[in-house]
Amino acid sequence: MSAVGKPFVERPYLSLRNVSVSYGDIEAIRDVSLDIARNEVVALIGPSGCGKSTFLRCLNRMNDTIDSARVAGKILLDGEDVYQRSVDVVDLRARVGMVFQKPNPFPKSIYDNVAYGPRLHGIAENRAELDEIVYSSLNRVGLLTEVRERLHEDGTSLSGGQQQRLCIARTIAIQPEVILMDEPCSALDPIATARVEDLIDELRENFTIIIVTHSMQQAARVSQRTAFFLKGELIEVGDTSNVFTNPDHRLTEDYITGRLG
Amino acid sequence: MSTSRDSLRHRVTASLAKRYRRERRFRAAGLIAVLTGLVFLVFFFVSIARFGLGAFTRTELLLPVALYEQDVDPLGDGSRASIAEGNYSRIIRDSLSSLFPGTENIADRRALAALVSLDAPYLLRDYVLDNPEAVGGRIRIALPTSASVDQFVTSKVDRTPLTSTSTLSTRQAAWAIALEEEGLLRQSLNSRFFLGGDSREPELAGIRAALTGSLFMLLVTFFLAIPIGAAAALYLEEFAPKNRWTDLIEININNLASVPSIVYGLLGLAVIINVAGLPRSTPIVGGIVLSLMTLPVVIIAARASIKAVPPSIRDAALSMGASPTQTVFHHVLPLAMPGIMTGSIIGMARALGETAPLLMIGMVAFVVDPPGSIYEPATALPVQIYLWSDSPERAFAEKTAAAILVLLGFLLMMNLLAVLVRRHFERHR
Numbered sequence: 001m002s003a004v005g006k007p008f009v010e011r012p013y014l015s016l017r018n019v020s021v022s023y024g025d026i027e028a029i030r031d032v033s034l035d036i037a038r039n040e041v042v043a044l045i046g047p048s049g050c051g052k053s054t055f056l057r058c059l060n061r062m063n064d065t066i067d068s069a070r071v072a073g074k075i076l077l078d079g080e081d082v083y084q085r086s087v088d089v090v091d092l093r094a095r096v097g098m099v100f101q102k103p104n105p106f107p108k109s110i111y112d113n114v115a116y117g118p119r120l121h122g123i124a125e126n127r128a129e130l131d132e133i134v135y136s137s138l139n140r141v142g143l144l145t146e147v148r149e150r151l152h153e154d155g156t157s158l159s160g161g162q163q164q165r166l167c168i169a170r171t172i173a174i175q176p177e178v179i180l181m182d183e184p185c186s187a188l189d190p191i192a193t194a195r196v197e198d199l200i201d202e203l204r205e206n207f208t209i210i211i212v213t214h215s216m217q218q219a220a221r222v223s224q225r226t227a228f229f230l231k232g233e234l235i236e237v238g239d240t241s242n243v244f245t246n247p248d249h250r251l252t253e254d255y256i257t258g259r260l261g
Numbered sequence: 262m263s264t265s266r267d268s269l270r271h272r273v274t275a276s277l278a279k280r281y282r283r284e285r286r287f288r289a290a291g292l293i294a295v296l297t298g299l300v301f302l303v304f305f306f307v308s309i310a311r312f313g314l315g316a317f318t319r320t321e322l323l324l325p326v327a328l329y330e331q332d333v334d335p336l337g338d339g340s341r342a343s344i345a346e347g348n349y350s351r352i353i354r355d356s357l358s359s360l361f362p363g364t365e366n367i368a369d370r371r372a373l374a375a376l377v378s379l380d381a382p383y384l385l386r387d388y389v390l391d392n393p394e395a396v397g398g399r400i401r402i403a404l405p406t407s408a409s410v411d412q413f414v415t416s417k418v419d420r421t422p423l424t425s426t427s428t429l430s431t432r433q434a435a436w437a438i439a440l441e442e443e444g445l446l447r448q449s450l451n452s453r454f455f456l457g458g459d460s461r462e463p464e465l466a467g468i469r470a471a472l473t474g475s476l477f478m479l480l481v482t483f484f485l486a487i488p489i490g491a492a493a494a495l496y497l498e499e500f501a502p503k504n505r506w507t508d509l510i511e512i513n514i515n516n517l518a519s520v521p522s523i524v525y526g527l528l529g530l531a532v533i534i535n536v537a538g539l540p541r542s543t544p545i546v547g548g549i550v551l552s553l554m555t556l557p558v559v560i561i562a563a564r565a566s567i568k569a570v571p572p573s574i575r576d577a578a579l580s581m582g583a584s585p586t587q588t589v590f591h592h593v594l595p596l597a598m599p600g601i602m603t604g605s606i607i608g609m610a611r612a613l614g615e616t617a618p619l620l621m622i623g624m625v626a627f628v629v630d631p632p633g634s635i636y637e638p639a640t641a642l643p644v645q646i647y648l649w650s651d652s653p654e655r656a657f658a659e660k661t662a663a664a665i666l667v668l669l670g671f672l673l674m675m676n677l678l679a680v681l682v683r684r685h686f687e688r689h690r
Contacts, residue, residue, distance in 0.1 A: 062580060067503060090582045098580035104573035106592060116591075117581045170581065 003033070004248045005238035006225070012076075013038040013208055014059065014178060019073035021054050023066065028054040031073075032234045034227060041200060041209045043223035043240065045216060046255070050229040052212040056180045059210070060096040061089050077178070094121055097176035101183040103163035105155035105170070110147050113155040113166055114138060117174035137173040141165040141199055161192025168199065172207070179203065181211040185218065197222050216256055220244050228252045230260075309669075313662025319451040319464060320411040321403040322377055322440060326356045326385065333389055333396050344390055349382035350374065353404070360445075361436060372433055376440075378405040378464045405453070406446070408463035408656035410437050414446060428655065454663065458629040459645065463656030466649070468664050470628040474544050474639030475613060475671070481548020481635060482555055482612055487605045489552075490559030491594075494601070497560075498567040499589050518557035525554045526621025534622060542623040542638040550622060551612040558611070562604020566597040599686040606679035610672050616643040642668045 012035035021029040029051040036042050044052040054063070061082060063069040075082045082092055094117075105113050114134045117123070124130035134151075138144040143165045147158070155166055164184060171179060181200070185193040200209060200222045213219050219226050219240065226243040228236045228251075236249040247253045254260035332352050336343035357373040358364045364373060378384075381404040388402055389395060406414075409428045414437060429437065440446050457467025501507045529550035534541045539549075570593050578588040619625065625644050632639035640648070642664060649661040 060580060062576065065575075065579060090584055093580055093582040098576075100573060100576060100580075102573060104571075104577045106574065106577060107596065116578075120581060120583055120587065167577070170577075174582065 003234040003237050005236045007034050007237045009035045009037045011037060013078060015076040017074045019058060019071065019075060021058055021063065022070050024068040028232055030232045034234060034237060036208060036210065038208055039204055040225060041204050041211065041223045043219035043226045044210065044212045044229060045219050045226060046229035051232040052229050053182055055229070056182055056210060056212055059178065059180055060093050060098055062098065064089060094174055095176050096178045096180060097171035097174065098180045099167050099171055099182065099184045102187055103160060103167050105163050105166050107154060107156050109152045110155050110166060111151040114169050114173050117170060121174055123174060133173055137169040140172060141169040142195065143169060161188045161195060164188060164192070164196060165199065172203065176207065178208045178210065181209060183212050183214060186214060216244065228255060309662050309665050313659060313666045315415050316454055316659040316663030317451055318448045319453070320406045320414050321447050321449050322406050323401055323403050323445045323447060324353070324356050325399060325401050326352060327399050328352065328389065328396050330397050339393065339396070341390060344393060345386065347386065347389065349385045353377060353381055353385060372430065373436065375407055376410050376433060376436060378407050379462050380405065380465055405464055408654065411464060412656050413437055414441060458631055459627055459640070460629065463654050463660060466660055468642065468645055468667055470631045471640045471642045471645035472667065473631040474624070475642045477544035477632060477635045477639065478548040478551055478641060479609060479613060481545060482551045482609055485549065485552035486555040486559050486608065490556050490605065491563050491601050494560045494563030494567055495589060495594065498564050499585065499593065514557050514560050518561060522554055522615050523617040523621060525550050526618030528553065529618060529622045540636055542626050543636050544632060544639050545635040546622050547619055547624050547641065548635065550618045551615060554615065554618060555608040555612045558608035559605045562608065563597065563601040566600020566604065567593060569600065570596045599683040602682045602686060603679050606675055606682065610675045613672060613675065614643055614668065616647055619644050642671065
């Protein structure tokens with residue numbers, strides 16, 4: 001079954017075909033096909049438990065950590081099947097970064113939080129390069145001015161919004177190609193949310209972003225395309241403006257008008 | 262409506278008082294429980310300390326001694342070999358006898374000699390060997406008294422020789438009192454208690470052999486149980502697939518933690534001594550047995566603290582491209598370390614106080630010389646306490662209590678260490 005709307009694009013960067021995910025006997029995602037182009041922001045919306053997070057976790061194979069998870073179908077990143085045996089998960093996750101719902105900085109210094117990825121992957125050749133990466137990543141998320149004086153304090157001592165931006169800085173420090181965001185603002189206040197949304201808009205220049213959100217306003221503000229999931233199925237995908245103003249599917253309309261979910 | 266609301270409020274107020282009463286009762290019960298525990302603890306400490314502190318001091322006799330050349334230097338050449346051959350017990354008997362005129366017969370001299378420690382002639386010899394210029398002169402030397410005199414002199418009550426439980430005879434007691442009145446007796450630190458091994462003579466018995474044995478065993482346990490336990494816990498929590506086998510292993514680890522310790526002793530005897538052929542009565546065997554005993558405790562404590570590491574940290578590390586092993590060593594282990602160390606040290610403290618398995622592997626031995634390595638026969642503090650408590654001499658009761666104090670001090674230090682280690686790891690994770 002194919003979703004209504006515009007699931008396929010001209011030159012896909014990420015391409016999913018007939019992807020199904022099950023945990024034991026429970027099917028979390030059924031037969032999803034979707035393309036995502038380079039440098040676009042795609043928002044995933046839908047009621048709780050509809051499979052948005054599962055979908056996201058397929059793309060960087062974080063589902064591997066769940067023993068019972070089974071993935072069927074094809075997920076191509078830049079033409080390469082990410083579930084192929086030859087694909088190195090570590091390398092994949094360096095290319096597909098992730099920001100989680102709850103800010104989860106490491107209980108280490110702010111500097112070490114951002115430097116962790118570059119150190120792990122041997123990106124910086126020397127200390128000066130590492131400094132440069134840390135400073136520019138923090139600057140990118142607008143955190144540098146706020147924490148310049150206390151880079152060696154614990155990352156967990158920051159406020160919620162700052163922590164989430166720190167997590168984004170940590171992710172972009174290793175220059176991934178795709179960033180997955182799983183409800184990144186659900187634990188933040190409106191001001192912090194606005195900052196993160198602005199940030200997503202800026203990051204679009206260099207990254208492809210897939211964001212799960214419960215806020216339809218947020219989806220409308222940050223994304224170019226929106227995908228609506230319901231009970232593990234992809235119901236509709238389309239240009240964000242279309243989906244919110246003139247949805248093709250009755251269920252989508254019911255959801256965005258609040259009659260469903 | 263308003264009347265019903267009034268009566269409702271009334272009921273709430275009434276129930277409120279009841280709730281507060283219940284809360285107060287519960288708090289009082291808790292306080293009583295804590296106080297009862299404290300009273301027992303204080304009673305325990307005070308009674309042991311009252312009993313045992315005497316063992317840390319000993320009574321010394323300041324004996325004036327005449328070192329006649331024919332006694333000290335039998336060969337007459339002043340050489341060390343000659344001095345070492347001197348008849349020092351006779352010198353001591355002569356000196357004692359000269360303090361109390363009319364005690365020249367053999368029986369009296371023997372009774373007098375029993376006032377000082379069996380060790381006294383050797384101490385005198387060592388003194389003369391160190392100071393050969395004293396030969397031919399008169400000196401005053403402090404010699405430890407026998408345990409009976411020490412007990413008699415330091416006991417605050419019941420000095421009447423006939424009714425006392427003292428092992429001194431009436432005459433010996435009278436002599437002891439006379440010596441005390443002359444000011445020839447003094448109290449000094451009993452270094453022998455810390456520096457000596459076990460002995461049949463209470464005044465010569467020390468805990469060094471037991472203390473070293475316990476220390477060696479703890480070292481073996483530390484280097485076996487903690488790395489193995491932490492590694493097992495990490496594997497089971499982070500890497501092992503969750504299936505029937507790992508469930509079985511988990512159940513068995515929990516069961517092993519409650520196996521009576523003497524069973525581990527039997528295992529040590531059957532496998533480590535008889536099959537593996539390690540020397541019995543040694544700290545290495547004791548350490549292995551205690552490691553086996555401590556392992557389940559360490560594993561359970563380590564698993565609990567690994568489980569307590571928030572999964573979001575693992576997600577964060579994995580999503581950054583850290584391998585599972587890197588995730589564990591960079592993030593999970595540092596965060597779990599305080600818990601692992603605290604659990605391990607508490608497990609080791611339990612091992613320190615363990616007696617039963619050591620009896621099985623022959624560590625219940627009479628060990629005079631402190632072991633020089635983990636392969637030499639040794640005994641352990643709790644076993645030493647057991648041995649001394651079984652000795653008939655009254656003075657050993659004091660030793661037993663003192664050894665308990667040392668063991669408690671050791672335990673206290675280990676628990677303090679646990680707290681310090683925890684703080685350290687929490688600060689430098």
